[in-house]
Structure formats: C-alpha cells, structure tokens
Amino acid sequence: LAKTTQPISMDSYEGQEVNITCSHNNIATNDYITWYQQFPSQGPRFIIQGYKTKVTNEVASLFIPADRKSSTLSLPRVSLSDTAVYYCLVVLFSGGYQKVTFGTGTKLQVIP
Amino acid sequence: DVKVTQSSRYLVKRTGEKVFLECVQDMDHENMFWYRQDPGLGLRLIYFSYDVKMKEKGDIPEGYSVSREKKERFSLILESASTNQTSMYLCASWAGLAGDSRYEQYFGPGTRLTVT
Numbered sequence: 001l002a003k004t005t006q007p008i009s010m011d012s013y014e015g016q017e018v019n020i021t022c023s024h025n026n027i028a029t030n031d032y033i034t035w036y037q038q039f040p041s042q043g044p045r046f047i048i049q050g051y052k053t054k055v056t057n058e059v060a061s062l063f064i065p066a067d068r069k070s071s072t073l074s075l076p077r078v079s080l081s082d083t084a085v086y087y088c089l090v091v092l093f094s095g096g097y098q099k100v101t102f103g104t105g106t107k108l109q110v111i112p
Numbered sequence: 113d114v115k116v117t118q119s120s121r122y123l124v125k126r127t128g129e130k131v132f133l134e135c136v137q138d139m140d141h142e143n144m145f146w147y148r149q150d151p152g153l154g155l156r157l158i159y160f161s162y163d164v165k166m167k168e169k170g171d172i173p174e175g176y177s178v179s180r181e182k183k184e185r186f187s188l189i190l191e192s193a194s195t196n197q198t199s200m201y202l203c204a205s206w207a208g209l210a211g212d213s214r215y216e217q218y219f220g221p222g223t224r225l226t227v228t
Binding site (some may be wrong): 032033034036041042043044045046049062076087091095097098099100103104105 | 116142143147152153154155156157160162168170171202205206208209212215216217218219220221222
C-alpha cells in the first residue's frame with residue numbers, strides 16, 4: 001500500500017479557501033485517492049475520490065497532477081464547522097475488495 | 113441513508129476479559145471493516161470481511177479475532193483484553209464497486225473501550 005504524507009495541522013480564517021496537499025510517491029497504477037473528514041467523537045465521513053486531473057462535488061475539489069504522486073484537497077470558503085481532521089487515503093483494490101491505510105491526517109482549525 | 117451502528121459508545125472491561133464489539137449495517141454491503149484509532153497514530157485496520165464467513169487480516173490483527181455469520185453483522189472479539197487495547201474502535205462498511213464505483217466507506221460512531 002502506498003504511504004501518504006500530509007501536514008499535521010493547518011489554520012485558516014473563515015471565508016478563505018483551504019488547500020491540503022498529500023504526497024503518495026509510491027502510488028500504483030490502479031490505486032485511487034480518497035479523502036475523509038472526521039469530527040471529534042464521530043467516525044470519518046467520505047468527502048471525495050479521484051484518479052487523475054480534477055474532480056469537484058458539492059463539498060470540495062480534488063486536484064491530481066499527471067504523475068499522481070500527490071493530490072490536493074481544496075475546500076472553498078471554509079466556515080467554523082469545517083474544523084476537523086482530514087485524511088488522505090490511497091485505495092488498493094484487489095481481489096474484489098479494497099484495502100486502505102489511514103495516516104494521521106491534517107487537523108484543520110478554522111479561525112473566526 | 114446508510115446506517116452503521118455499534119453496540120456501545122463506551123465500554124469498560126477488566127484485563128483478561130473476553131470482549132465482544134458488535135457492528136451492524138443496514139445497506140446490504142458486502143464489505144465490512146474494523147479499525148482502531150489512537151492519538152498520533154490515526155486509524156489502523158484490524159480486520160476486514162468481504163463476504164459472510166470470509167475475513168482478512170489488516171495491519172494489526174494480533175490480539176483480535178472477528179466473526180461474520182450474517183451479512184449485516186461484523187463482530188470484533190478481544191480474546192483476553194489487555195490495557196494496550198484501550199482505544200477507540202470504529203466499524204465501517206462498503207458496498208463494493210457495483211454501480212457508481214465509489215470507494216466510500218461508511219463509518220459507525222465508534223466504541224471507546226477502556227481496559228483496566
């Protein structure tokens with residue numbers, strides 16, 4: 001499984017765009033990239049997934065360059081409720097099931 | 113909405129006890145997972161199951177076993193609880209790649225287990 005590296009923590013003011021970058025140098029050809037959000041005392045919640053280029057949904061955008069060795073989660077105009085830990089995962093799909101490794105995540109603190 | 117429930121939010125057990133953590137999902141998902149979460153270590157995969165009675169070891173299976181007798185239920189068993197198994201335990205389920213090909217795992221609220 002490809003190991004991921006992301007910043008331990010980030011601070012941002014309300015209303016700003018936040019970009020969290022994750023490196024995954026050993027990503028394999030068939031691996032996907034997913035991001036999760038976790039609030040205290042809750043289980044993680046899926047945000048977005050991608051393979052390459054750009055993916056956008058109602059919550060976030062995910063940018064993946066051509067070499068796929070990194071990815072950037074972009075949160076537009078964050079609010080206080082976006083304060084959470086964000087995890088970048090590389091998904092190995094093999095034999096009909098997925099296997100992932102969660103890293104330690106990035107703790108995002110949104111400041112009023 | 114997919115719902116993943118775990119039998120207890122908080123549990124306190126003594127060293128050496130046999131502990132059962134239950135997880136139930138209501139969306140007919142093929143795949144279920146057990147993780148533990150510890151400060152500074154993120155989530156670590158203990159076991160997963162891709163079908164009834166099928167199981168695979170994750171990254172840290174030592175000291176744990178699992179049971180999946182029915183599709184909707186996945187149990188984590190601590191055969192003889194130890195203090196180093198004090199942790200937050202999270203269960204998740206995944207539908208598989210049919211349909212929209214999403215790798216989305218749905219998590220339960222977690223069980224905070226304390227072993228004294």
